[in-house]
Amino acid sequence: MNSKDRILNRINSILDRPVNEGEAYLTAINLLENIYGPNSEQLQAMKTVYQNIYETRQDEFRRDWDVKEFLKGSLDALKAEIEGGLIESIQSQARSEVLGDFLTLARESHDEGHKEVAAVLSSAALEDALKRCAKERGLNVQGKNMMTVVNALRSNNIILKSQAKTLGGYTDFRNDALHADWDKIDSPTVRSVIEFTDEFLEESKYANCQG
Numbered sequence: 001m002n003s004k005d006r007i008l009n010r011i012n013s014i015l016d017r018p019v020n021e022g023e024a025y026l027t028a029i030n031l032l033e034n035i036y037g038p039n040s041e042q043l044q045a046m047k048t049v050y051q052n053i054y055e056t057r058q059d060e061f062r063r064d065w066d067v068k069e070f071l072k073g074s075l076d077a078l079k080a081e082i083e084g085g086l087i088e089s090i091q092s093q094a095r096s097e098v099l100g101d102f103l104t105l106a107r108e109s110h111d112e113g114h115k116e117v118a119a120v121l122s123s124a125a126l127e128d129a130l131k132r133c134a135k136e137r138g139l140n141v142q143g144k145n146m147m148t149v150v151n152a153l154r155s156n157n158i159i160l161k162s163q164a165k166t167l168g169g170y171t172d173f174r175n176d177a178l179h180a181d182w183d184k185i186d187s188p189t190v191r192s193v194i195e196f197t198d199e200f201l202e203e204s205k206y207a208n209c210q211g
Contacts, residue, residue, distance in 0.1 A: 123174035
């Protein structure tokens, strides 16, 4: 059972019986913290509304009813979002941010005259972006080399012919970088790989890989 199924089973176990306030609240808080982060707006909103109900409802019965309905509604909404691909979307966004950090470091290293470091970082980011694109379209690229991934993307019309041609050259660059053949690597190519990968990750350019 994967993490998504475990989370859904946990939510269903609470919703399938009369709501226990403490259990439902702690579950909702834990899920929001783990999915969105400890400082997320979603988590803070949950805590604020929960506290507001306690502070504004004078009647104990009404307060308990509203709290339970709020928690039930929150878990129902979270369940629907998870079933709709929330976790996968967040994971994808997180990976994009990591790759963006790689490219930032690559660009800084290149500008500081360390083209070798920039070559390794940019080629790793490019290969990861290509494989992620392929996986999101249901292609099996596990353990495949970069050229095989490029060919799979092209044969499935996920990337353009011109992109595939450019990536063919970048495959040699990637191999040279990871095998430390520094004499085969020049600064203009490093910069080109960085810019290509950056554009590939942009939503407008990368939307074709979202399926």
